[in-house]
Amino acid sequence: xxxxxxxxxxxxxxxxxxxxxxxxxxxxxxxxxxxxxxxxxxxxxxxxxxxxxxxxxxxxxxxxxxxxxxxxxxxxxxxxxxxxxxxxxxxxxxxxxxxxxxxxxxxxxxxxxxxxxxxxxxxxxxxxxxxxxxxxxxxxxxxxxxxxxxxxxxxxxxxxxxxxxxxxxxxxxxxxxxxxxxxxxxxxxxxxxxxxxxxxxxxxxxxxxxxxxxxxxxxxxxxxxxxxxxxxxxxxxxxxxxxxxxxxxxxxxxxxxxxxxxxxxxxxxxxxxxxxxxxxxxxxxxxxxxxxxxxxxxxxxxxxxxxxxxxxxxxxxxxxxxxxxxxxxxxxxxxxxxxxxxxxxxxxxxxxxxxxxxxxxxxxxxxxxxxxxxxxxxxxxxxxxxxxxxxx
Ligand SMILES: Cc1cc2nc3c(=O)[nH]c(=O)nc-3n(C[C@H](O)[C@H](O)[C@H](O)COP(=O)(O)OP(=O)(O)OC[C@H]3O[C@@H](n4cnc5c(N)ncnc54)[C@H](O)[C@@H]3O)c2cc1C
Numbered sequence: 001x002x003x004x005x006x007x008x009x010x011x012x013x014x015x016x017x018x019x020x021x022x023x024x025x026x027x028x029x030x031x032x033x034x035x036x037x038x039x040x041x042x043x044x045x046x047x048x049x050x051x052x053x054x055x056x057x058x059x060x061x062x063x064x065x066x067x068x069x070x071x072x073x074x075x076x077x078x079x080x081x082x083x084x085x086x087x088x089x090x091x092x093x094x095x096x097x098x099x100x101x102x103x104x105x106x107x108x109x110x111x112x113x114x115x116x117x118x119x120x121x122x123x124x125x126x127x128x129x130x131x132x133x134x135x136x137x138x139x140x141x142x143x144x145x146x147x148x149x150x151x152x153x154x155x156x157x158x159x160x161x162x163x164x165x166x167x168x169x170x171x172x173x174x175x176x177x178x179x180x181x182x183x184x185x186x187x188x189x190x191x192x193x194x195x196x197x198x199x200x201x202x203x204x205x206x207x208x209x210x211x212x213x214x215x216x217x218x219x220x221x222x223x224x225x226x227x228x229x230x231x232x233x234x235x236x237x238x239x240x241x242x243x244x245x246x247x248x249x250x251x252x253x254x255x256x257x258x259x260x261x262x263x264x265x266x267x268x269x270x271x272x273x274x275x276x277x278x279x280x281x282x283x284x285x286x287x288x289x290x291x292x293x294x295x296x297x298x299x300x301x302x303x304x305x306x307x308x309x310x311x312x313x314x315x316x317x318x319x320x321x322x323x324x325x326x327x328x329x330x331x332x333x334x335x336x337x338x339x340x341x342x343x344x345x346x347x348x349x350x351x352x353x354x355x356x357x358x359x360x361x362x363x364x365x366x367x368x369x370x371x372x373x374x375x376x377x378x379x380x381x382x383x384x385x386x387x388x389x390x391x392x
Contacts, residue, residue, distance in 0.1 A: 060122025085261025097129030167218025211363030259332030
């Protein structure tokens with residue numbers, strides 16, 4: 001793309017987004033839909049699909065054009081993730097945690113870090129994700145124990161991370177550590193690094209999962225891992241928690257979009273099946289009990305999509321959106337869980353079969369209630385903001 005996004009009119013931008021989304025649809029129909037079921041059941045990393053995602057520029061979807069990315073607005077990115085997740089949710093994870101890392105560098109990195117890393121992230125030459133969670137803490141991130149100590153021009157890092165998406169296939173991670181483990185408040189001692197694999201950075205094991213297969217989730221161990229001081233994101237210690245929070249804004253919109261995609265897929269499968277399957281001499285959608293489920297499922301999808309677009313558009317405008325993103329993530333992930341269970345009920349025994357897509361949707365959906373801040377935490381954020389906005 002030669003023209004920069006800033007010089008485009010809204011109509012031109014909408015048209016450009018439409019072309020990108022159309023090409024994503026074609027890619028999904030040709031290269032993902034026919035193989036997703038088998039790759040997922042075999043828990044096989046989709047190497048060929050990843051190569052095509054690179055060609056399409058998806059690893060640079062939200063990276064600014066000046067650094068070689070597509071420069072998509074979060075609201076367009078959300079539509080793209082919905083489409084991908086309606087076909088195979090695992091693919092969205094391969095690009096999302098990578099793009100969270102890129103988003104953190106874009107928002108909080110130094111100019112040198114942006115110039116050195118964003119173009120390589122955009123092509124997919126350098127891929128990775130976000131390393132926050134540790135064996136003893138996920139929600140309470142300020143309790144992390146991974147420590148970085150300054151040593152000359154380097155920092156030396158020791159500790160471990162778990163559940164890291166792209167941990168095996170990726171080679172660079174936005175790594176949250178403590179540079180001052182005694183700091184109070186605790187977040188003031190937290191710092192984030194761009195950590196590329198090298199001596200002392202080990203993948204200790206791949207984690208087996210209920211769903212979300214085909215994509216690697218791994219435990220990472222750091223033993224006297226040396227990282228040059230210029231890889232400290234933003235160049236100043238103590239801002240790691242702020243970096244993580246800025247990345248999770250995009251992450252929550254992404255997880256919410258995945259929820260819409262999974263909920264939509266469950267609805268689509270159910271609308272189709274309920275017209276094909278007959279009991280007592282009529283298609284099952286003519287039984288009121290099934291029709292009611294279809295109506296509830298469709299309503300959930302539409303409501304979730306509207307909430308996601310509301311949050312993503314706030315992010316487009318650069319506004320604070322934890323309230324909107326929290327609601328979108330909460331509602332859309334629960335919609336995915338409810339719709340996938342309803343789809344399974346509508347499919348009867350076939351819903352429990354590994355030959356039908358709904359079985360996968362049912363296994364994929366619960367992750368959305370956990371990742372990028374559990375839904376319990378989203379409720380806490382929403383309530384807190386509600387009180388802040390309405391003081392008495
Ligand atoms: C497939 C998968 C992929 C993942 N990918 C990544 C990744 O790429 N990078 C990464 O860093 N992490 C990743 N995670 C980790 C994920 O972000 C954490 O699992 C999540 O944040 C929850 O943390 P936890 O598992 O430690 O649960 P805990 O924090 O131990 O929470 C346990 C329960 O207690 C509740 N709870 C905790 N604190 C409170 C509170 N204050 N009030 C009310 N309820 C509370 C939680 O909601 C939850 O129900 C991944 C996880 C999975 C399963």
